[in-house]
Ligand SMILES: *[C@@H]1O[C@H](CO)[C@@H](O)[C@H](O)[C@H]1NC(C)=O
Ligand SMILES: *[C@@H]1O[C@H](CO)[C@@H](O)[C@H](O)[C@H]1NC(C)=O
Ligand SMILES: *[C@@H]1O[C@H](CO)[C@@H](O)[C@H](O)[C@H]1NC(C)=O
Ligand SMILES: *[C@@H]1O[C@H](CO)[C@@H](O)[C@H](O)[C@H]1NC(C)=O
Ligand SMILES: *[C@@H]1O[C@H](CO)[C@@H](O)[C@H](O)[C@H]1NC(C)=O
């Protein structure tokens with residue numbers, strides 16, 4: 001009897017320090033009326049919010065999200081950067097791990113957090129519905145543990161997005177029909193608001209109230225559809241402490257570059273004069289002068305005190321400053337400490353070389369096309385294969401042993417070797433891709449290196465690459481054609497950043513390494 005209180009005490013301790021919680025969320029996908037840039041339109045949202053609700057959990061928790069589709073289109077939700085160890089069933093990509101949730105249907109998704117700590121995000125994973133269906137996942141340190149830096153005074157979500165005046169579904173239908181570029185967005189947004197450089201956006205501008213002397217942890221995601229962004233805060237330096245749900249060695253910069261799909265954790269110390277206001281400003285980075293993109297600038301206001309003085313505007317790199325983009329990303333390094341160790345695969349068993357291209361498919365005789373002076377439809381490929389969407393989920397087909405849904409012969413190297421980054425004069429016949437549904441099979445626990453090589457076939461762009469189910473170490477990157485004998489010598493195998501989303505530089509390459517330790521697809 002007398003031991004019981006002590007036993008109870010020990011049980012409570014162990015539950016504080018090691019027991020992960022199970023949290024519940026309900027996501028109702030619905031049409032919601034939204035007013036921006038002087039007009040009102042219907043927007044597909046989760047729970048009527050744009051951006052959607054933030055999921056907050058501790059490291060190692062399990063989150064059950066009941067997704068109820070009250071919209072009128074198919075939807076799926078992906079938990080971007082959550083590894084879902086040995087549980088690919090609710091990862092989300094439509095026709096890859098599941099069939100879509102149809103209008104009126106629902107799907108209870110289990111989000112299994114493991115070693116992620118920092119910021120991730122969730123988004124729709126069916127056509128372009130993620131433009132308005134996305135939100136943050138904040139993963140706090142396990143109870144009883146702390147950040148590897150002084151406890152910030154406050155947490156501030158910073159969700160970078162895009163806004164179209166027309167219906168997003170119409171935008172999608174138009175570029176799918178014509179095969180050309182999607183219409184540019186009409187505004188960029190910070191936490192759903194364009195900011196006061198746009199018409200009718202004064203009153204709604206996002207304000208971040210700060211107190212002199214305090215430290216704010218910005219939990220940032222780039223939820224834009226295609227482009228990288230530059231962001232800066234006037235008169236404040238930004239200290240990067242994490243990316244993609246893992247800590248980094250802290251470094252300071254006057255601006256940041258963030259790839260679509262990437263997250264950053266940033267400390268901002270409010271060390272300026274207590275009566276002033278400062279703009280946080282962001283715009284798209286676009287290294288490809290021939291392509292169209294939204295050139296506008298979104299702002300939020302960092303406000304020490306309410307005042308009528310106009311906020312100070314920050315310096316941002318030029319929209320096409322490839323060096324500024326590359327230099328920032330090159331500075332990311334894993335924390336690699338005793339508490340947050342890393343495990344870079346050194347003994348690689350499988351080496352893959354993947355070319356990333358923009359392609360052109362000649363316009364079928366009876367169609368109207370809008371790419372390349374109306375002669376073609378755009379496509380994109382890896383090793384010259386553009387993904388053919390299957391009609392049932394690949395995961396389901398694998399488990400049921402269904403034939404004919406996919407081929408398992410995705411090539412390890414491109415079919416042709418050529419000067420991938422040649423500035424001009426590449427034979428136009430090379431632009432045609434093969435359309436196929438092919439998978440690359442890896443052995444469980446195989447150590448893998450993938451070198452992504454951007455090509456200049458139709459145009460060279462920064463290609464953001466994301467891997468589901470794993471984080472990878474970004475061990476190297478550079479401009480031009482990758483040459484193993486030269487470039488592998490420059491790898492960082494000591495403290496490379498541990499990420500799931502990396503923008504391969506325009507007409508350049510990026511090398512990643514990971515262990516295939518999470519069966520699934
Ligand atoms: C949204 O607002 C528009 C314009 O005010 C209105 O015509 C429309 O009926 C509203 N839709 C909904 C779903 O409330
Ligand atoms: C919606 O999803 C179902 C399967 O879940 C599929 O049969 C149907 O074609 C999809 N509809 C559209 C418009 O993609
Ligand atoms: C989810 O769908 C099932 C059957 O399809 C239904 O019984 C249930 O009531 C639905 N739940 C919600 C919350 O809509
Ligand atoms: C604001 O509206 C005016 C008048 O309609 C228009 O000329 C101008 O281009 C708009 N500015 C922006 C940034 O949209
Ligand atoms: C912002 O920084 C600039 C240049 O460093 C300085 O001249 C200016 O006074 C600062 N403004 C405020 C409001 O702090």
Ligand SMILES: *[C@@H]1O[C@H](CO)[C@@H](O)[C@H](O)[C@H]1NC(C)=O
Nearest residue numbers: 318320321322323324326479
């Ligand atoms: C980028 O850096 C390279 C050298 O590293 C230089 O040749 C080039 O002019 C720079 N470009 C820009 C836009 O700064």
Ligand SMILES: *[C@@H]1O[C@H](CO)[C@@H](O)[C@H](O)[C@H]1NC(C)=O
Nearest residue numbers: 317321322323324325326327
């Ligand atoms: C990028 O870094 C290189 C070398 O570290 C430097 O020469 C160049 O000025 C930097 N460019 C920018 C735009 O920061």
Ligand SMILES: *[C@@H]1O[C@H](CO)[C@@H](O)[C@H](O)[C@H]1NC(C)=O
Nearest residue numbers: 177363364365366367368369
């Ligand atoms: C285009 O031609 C194909 C084959 O002749 C035919 O099946 C298809 O219906 C035509 N499409 C249109 C839009 O006319």
Ligand SMILES: *[C@@H]1O[C@H](CO)[C@@H](O)[C@H](O)[C@H]1NC(C)=O
Nearest residue numbers: 178368369370372373374375
């Ligand atoms: C392409 O077609 C559109 C109509 O669909 C037309 O407005 C445009 O002028 C055409 N462009 C060229 C280069 O032919």
Ligand SMILES: *[C@@H]1O[C@H](CO)[C@@H](O)[C@H](O)[C@H]1NC(C)=O
Nearest residue numbers: 419420421422423424480481
């Ligand atoms: C490949 O193309 C680039 C850009 O045009 C050029 O600078 C380089 O010399 C070419 N490399 C080879 C091996 O021809």
Ligand SMILES: *[C@@H]1O[C@H](CO)[C@@H](O)[C@H](O)[C@H]1NC(C)=O
Nearest residue numbers: 384415416429430432433434
């Ligand atoms: C891709 O495959 C197509 C069809 O087989 C071929 O015509 C084209 O030249 C190939 N392009 C490259 C870059 O391999």
Ligand SMILES: *[C@@H]1O[C@H](CO)[C@@H](O)[C@H](O)[C@H]1NC(C)=O
Nearest residue numbers: 443444445446515516517518
């Ligand atoms: C993969 O590694 C895990 C952890 O080390 C181990 O438990 C598992 O048995 C290994 N599986 C295979 C097929 O090697």
